[in-house]
Amino acid sequence: MRIDIITCVPDLLHSFFSHSILKRAQQAGHAEIVVHDLRQYSTNKHRTIDDYAFGGGAGMVMQVEPIARCIRDLQSRHEYDEVIYLTPDGERLNQGIVNQLSLKGNLIMLCGHYKGVDQRVRDLFVTRELSIGDYVLSGGELGAAVLVDSIVRLIPGVLNDETSALTDSFQDNLLAPPVYSRPADFEGSKVPDILLSGHEAKIEDWRYEQALIRTRTRRPDLLD
């Protein structure tokens, strides 16, 4: 999978994508993540990419031309399944959407800033609009980082233990059960006996029950 991210603050994303699981995923050839500086697609000498809003009002608008140039340039070289715009008024991201996107081919992600992008970008180029939550960030970059991270870890082979993605919270609309490691007794606080019993089936039952309890108390909306 190839993911191209269009932003006017590329430095913000470069370091994020060169660490940990995302770094390994790229080195192993599972994902190629390329960050594009939108200012490179501006044709004026100050490399500006925003302008005042027609009709007045506070805040600048990201112009259609540099964005169109950048997206067309990418589309002339690669096939893309989606052009995703990160915006607080998009569809709210959840694990189901992440699962769907992880099965796609290449993706373009566009990060908004200021008052957002000219509506014609959304009408003509964007195929999907996503928000990472009901709060407003200063730009779409953190949204793109969240989206890339959540997608790439689902690509087969990226996680060492492939089953670990399947037992994540949300994968079956349940939060994950509690987990424990050594020591079995920490200052009198003990690991539940069942986990030390060696009874695989009983342990599975216990985990399922704990996941249900957690979900019922913390996120009952997931069970509706």
Ligand code: ADE
């Ligand atoms: N840009 C600004 N706020 C955002 C949000 N909540 N989700 C995605 N992109 C954003």
